[in-house]
Amino acid sequence: MGIRSIGARLTCWYTGILCVTLLVLGGAAYGLLTYSLSHDLDAALEGVAKVSAEQARTEGGPFLPRGVDELFRHFFGFSPLNPSLELFDTRGRRNLTRPGSPATRLPLSPHTLEQALRGASTFETIEGAGPYPFRVLTMPVIKAGRVINLVQVGISLESMYQTRRHFLLIMGALLPFGLLLAAVGGWVLARRALKPVDEMTRAARRLSGENLADRIRETGTGDELDRLAQTLNDMLGRLDDFLGQMRQFSADAAHELQTPLTILKGEMEVALRSPRSPEEYKKVLLSSLEEIDRISSLVAGLLLLARADRGVLRLDLQPLELHELLKEVAAQMHLLAENHGVSLDYGPVEPAVIQGDREHFQRLLLNLIDNAIKYTPSGGRVTLSLRSDGQLVHLSVADTGMGLSPEEQKQIFHRFYRAAGARTQSGGGAGLGLSIAQSIAQAHGGRIEVASTPGQGSTFTVSLPVESTADIPSAS
Numbered sequence: 001m002g003i004r005s006i007g008a009r010l011t012c013w014y015t016g017i018l019c020v021t022l023l024v025l026g027g028a029a030y031g032l033l034t035y036s037l038s039h040d041l042d043a044a045l046e047g048v049a050k051v052s053a054e055q056a057r058t059e060g061g062p063f064l065p066r067g068v069d070e071l072f073r074h075f076f077g078f079s080p081l082n083p084s085l086e087l088f089d090t091r092g093r094r095n096l097t098r099p100g101s102p103a104t105r106l107p108l109s110p111h112t113l114e115q116a117l118r119g120a121s122t123f124e125t126i127e128g129a130g131p132y133p134f135r136v137l138t139m140p141v142i143k144a145g146r147v148i149n150l151v152q153v154g155i156s157l158e159s160m161y162q163t164r165r166h167f168l169l170i171m172g173a174l175l176p177f178g179l180l181l182a183a184v185g186g187w188v189l190a191r192r193a194l195k196p197v198d199e200m201t202r203a204a205r206r207l208s209g210e211n212l213a214d215r216i217r218e219t220g221t222g223d224e225l226d227r228l229a230q231t232l233n234d235m236l237g238r239l240d241d242f243l244g245q246m247r248q249f250s251a252d253a254a255h256e257l258q259t260p261l262t263i264l265k266g267e268m269e270v271a272l273r274s275p276r277s278p279e280e281y282k283k284v285l286l287s288s289l290e291e292i293d294r295i296s297s298l299v300a301g302l303l304l305l306a307r308a309d310r311g312v313l314r315l316d317l318q319p320l321e322l323h324e325l326l327k328e329v330a331a332q333m334h335l336l337a338e339n340h341g342v343s344l345d346y347g348p349v350e351p352a353v354i355q356g357d358r359e360h361f362q363r364l365l366l367n368l369i370d371n372a373i374k375y376t377p378s379g380g381r382v383t384l385s386l387r388s389d390g391q392l393v394h395l396s397v398a399d400t401g402m403g404l405s406p407e408e409q410k411q412i413f414h415r416f417y418r419a420a421g422a423r424t425q426s427g428g429g430a431g432l433g434l435s436i437a438q439s440i441a442q443a444h445g446g447r448i449e450v451a452s453t454p455g456q457g458s459t460f461t462v463s464l465p466v467e468s469t470a471d472i473p474s475a476s
Helices: 007-056 066-075 110-117 158-206 225-271 276-308 322-339 360-375 406-411 431-443
Strands: 082-087 122-126 134-143 146-156 316-320 343-349 354-356 381-388 392-399 448-451 455-466
Touching: 007 082, 007 134, 007 146, 007 158, 082 110, 082 134, 110 122, 110 134, 110 146, 225 276, 276 322, 276 431, 316 322, 316 360, 322 343, 322 354, 322 360, 322 381, 322 392, 354 360, 354 455, 360 392, 360 431, 360 455, 406 448, 431 448, 431 455
Parallel strands: 343 381
Antiparallel strands: 082 146, 122 134, 134 146, 316 354, 381 392, 392 455, 448 455
16 A cells, blocks of 8 residues: 655655665765775885885895884875785895895786886785785886886785775664654654645635635745645635525526516416406416516526536537628517617628627627617617628627616626616516627627716627637537
């Protein structure tokens, strides 16, 4: 089973990475230590050999200073274990008349002798001369341009091996202790760093649909966790707004459906209380049909909005002559305008062709024009215009009605929203017309904007791409 705690995983990762780092650094330090010891050892051997060779060149002089130990101590800084210093002739025989340090007899290989006779010094490591290998330097003694003797200087590598062993023991003892301290420190730091996450988790568990107004506490440090808290709070705010809109939407939808259903039920109950004439039954049935049409229209509008929200509103996109459709819809709405005492006129109407769904776009125009006529007082005017700037087609429906306040303009496209003045109008709709129009425009890749002045009227402008290719699958 994997480790579920982030703090534990961070601690493991941190400790593991530190372990690898220490092993790499320890290996590098061990390599550098070995190189340094070997280099210093060879340099000291070379110093001893040069002094010895200089003594050997002096005729009649002693081969060595008074003590071998003093010579080695001078170059090594300490008295090494099992030092060896001998003099050989050019045939590789030890010079017994001028002995060096016979404590340990080290062999002279033919290759080393050959190199010395050529005037070259040779470093080598000899195994088998003792419990530890020996580091040996063989240096020729040159006088008057020729080799007269060979000086062999050697020292046991026991001290160097012990130094490296001590280093490994120290590293082996310190590594677990260091990793333990690092693990404890990493765990403490991880818990401290993740403490705000635990607080966020507890705060999130306390949240429900009834208390979405609560927010996760921010530390004010501006770090990643603080930005996460801000993001979650923003999300909670949007969710709270969305749920509020859903509750309002459900309440409004229930209210709008309840009214016609109540009327429908009441009329039928009244009709069934006593016998009626055929004409009276016909009147009740006609009234019932009107309420059913109202319910049907409301349900169809809600279904269209739901499909638009999900991005599955199917459009049969075809080349659509918008100027012709505008005139056709205006002809249908002339009678309604006359009944309200409102004149329906044209402004500039330029030919324009878009990619659009004729049925849906006809509904958009009907909703906009119907809305303008309903909320324009008798004697007012509704003006339709259409123009193109080469990239966008702008269709405008302007009226001289009651107008909208700036706050109402922000809410006018919300579902079931009706302006204060609209709610006093008889025969008002459910407040879905502009929402449906906006959804249809957006499905066509366009938008609807409103410009209004209270008491002077409103202008709704639909802007659409000339070659709108909304990313919606066409109906087959």
